[in-house]
Amino acid sequence: MIEAYELTKVFDDFRAVDCVSLNVPRGSVVALLGPNGAGKTTTVRMLTSILAPTSGWAKVAGYSVVDQPEHVRASVGVLTEQHGLYERMKAIEYLDFFGRVYRMSAANRKRRSLELMERFGLTFALDKRLGDYSKGMKQKLALVRAMLHDPPVLLLDEPTSAMDPLSAKQVRDAILELQRGDRTFLITTHNLTEAQQIASKIAIIRSGRIVADGTFEQLARQFVGDPIMELRANRPMNGFVSEVTDLVTVVESGENWLRYRVAEPEQSNPVLLRRAAELGVEVVTLAPVSRTLEDVYLQVVKEDEGYGNDDQR
């Protein structure tokens, strides 16, 4: 649904985005992560046909961002980093205005506005001036605006920033519900927990380049190594550790516990458990040691810095 090939944007002498290639299939959520100034917003602006790429190409919902900008913009819903509402307007007027811009019929504008406002718990504030909205309400209304014309592609910049946990969950649920309805999302965020929860794929951008791209598991394996499992027994496991070194890579061990790295847990764990049973080790728990996107992200950034230093050298 979103295809980008070697998308590049140069401002005077500054290369803001450098040969970014992305593929976001229909009905998926891709999180674009990266430090401030990495090129996330510029990438999104190119995908929205607000900025023209210096080189490379991209297609959004089947339309070229260079040759069919108005088609692209009609097919995307955009949540910008700053909500940017017209503070003197009421919510219902605001949504009506954007509905008109998207040439929605009056009945449709009203129906969609009410439906989405209810979905995000904002019905009570329909007739309130936007200047009186709280930060979180403004963010939710901006999201409603992006979804108003029911676009097939949504480009969301920090969709849950400034929201309380309940509101953030409402937004995540809405994203996942729309994803199931075949909508495609590209989300830029600094909230790594959220990205891990909702993204089917993650791309990490740094200094304008995509430095990592894949599912969380793929990235975790690539940058943090094979999964680590932790086994706990109900009593000391004398001699057990030496019996499994041919099967797994032991990372740490204690009197009645063991942590090991394993490439194929589905194959190795049953064998390991059989050996434990043979040696009379009674296993209480066997669980993966959780790895977070934060671990992956920090590792990616660290490695990229290393390459950067190498390059400089």
Place this chain on the structure above:
Amino acid sequence: MTTSVNPLDTLNLPPDAGWHARLHHTMGNALIITRREVRDSFRDWRIIAPIVILTFLFPFLAQFVAGRFAEFVAGYGAEVVGERTIPFLLMIVGFFPISISLVIALETFVGEKERRSLEPLLSTPLSNTELYIGKTLAAMIPPLLSSLGGMAVYLISLVAGEVAWRPQPALVVQIVMLTIVQALVMVTGAVVVSSQTTSTRAANLLASFIVIPMTLLIQVESIVMFLAPDTDSPRGITALWAIIVGMVVAVILLLRLGNSIFNREELLGRTIDQLNLRSVLRNIWRMTRAVDNRGTPARNLREWYGGVFGAVKALGPAIWITAGVFVVAFVAGWAIGQAPEWQLNLPKDASMNQAATMLGRYTSIPTSTGTLLFIVWQNGRILLAALVLAIFTFGIAAVILTPTVYAVIGYLFSQVYIAGYNPTFLYAGLLTHGVIEIPVIVLAAAASFRLGAIITRPPKGMTVGQGWTLAVGQTVRIALGIVIPGLLLAAFIEAFITPRVVVAVLSGGGG
């Protein structure tokens, strides 16, 4: 959540849609923006309060002042001053409210940028033109309504009140038209400023580039309204018609400029808040040395001359337009010379030699040896002035100032023909060096014209800054490669060869 909207179904016009359908579509979308912004303006008491005061209170104050002032000056036998103050105050009543349009227009883009509400708007399928028209109309409509309303109140109070003024309808029409075009100039200019700055403060500071010329213009209009000899003419004041035409041209050029620089990339990515002079000069120098538009440097003089001719080719229609204006100027000079009141009435029986001497009193065409540098300076300063003024007048000065000399030449030719002289000496005096000088001057004027005009429509894929830098580089290339050598050569011929040719012609003609 249900799916029911496909904006593409209603957003796009069929490819074979006529201009009427396209205009309707564009205006329909633009008016969505206009309606929202006008409604927003009318919710702001800081805009409403001055509009109400200037529409409903100020005209009565102006009417009162007009009445008292007329009485006062009548006491000194200067009724005419009082009479002329009345239309002058009509203009002022109209001008004050439209000055608010400047404030609204300045705020229109930069304010949205500051409030971060611009990007969501730019993310919609509205075209650049629709956004531009929508916002321009939104900035104009409330102040203009106030202005026209204020003028109506003033006129009614004067016509129906104790002053019982009976204005010339044409003068009222002129003042109304002036008010509208002034509003247009201010708004279109302010939209250009607003779209290129990042803060309201910067926009306000840059607004002096609009306020100062407008203030000067109002002063000129005031002087015209008091002193013009045709103030009471039923056809209106000629000078005011000229100002209206000039302002309409300015509006067209500003609209072109606004529409060309009003694009999403410029709005979000470019600003004129900071001017990196070193970078600008570096880029100009790069384009001066270049052999193409990408800035590829020339490796030798021959390659560079290829770039010079490339720059001449890039002038495109500017050359033909400029050459056309030169021809028109010559023909206009000739035509003016046909009018009896403009004829010099030269003696009919003069010899060629006498004719040349007599014409020498009216013209600067050199019939004696001048110094080479003096001639270069004469031509150079006109071209330099045309170049500098062209930058600030969208190129117009280049095609007005430079061809003026050719109107004089056309006029002189007409006088020679009317007197029945043999014009050979004129041809000899002009064309000997003119075969080089005239094309060089046309080329220089065309380059200046394009340099000024390019900001109203930069080359495709370029920003205004990039287009202008390229044009400066190309102009310098043409100047160094053709114009300066051409002027030097022409001056040499004019100083040392033309006089001899003229003398030879005059001798042969029985002088």
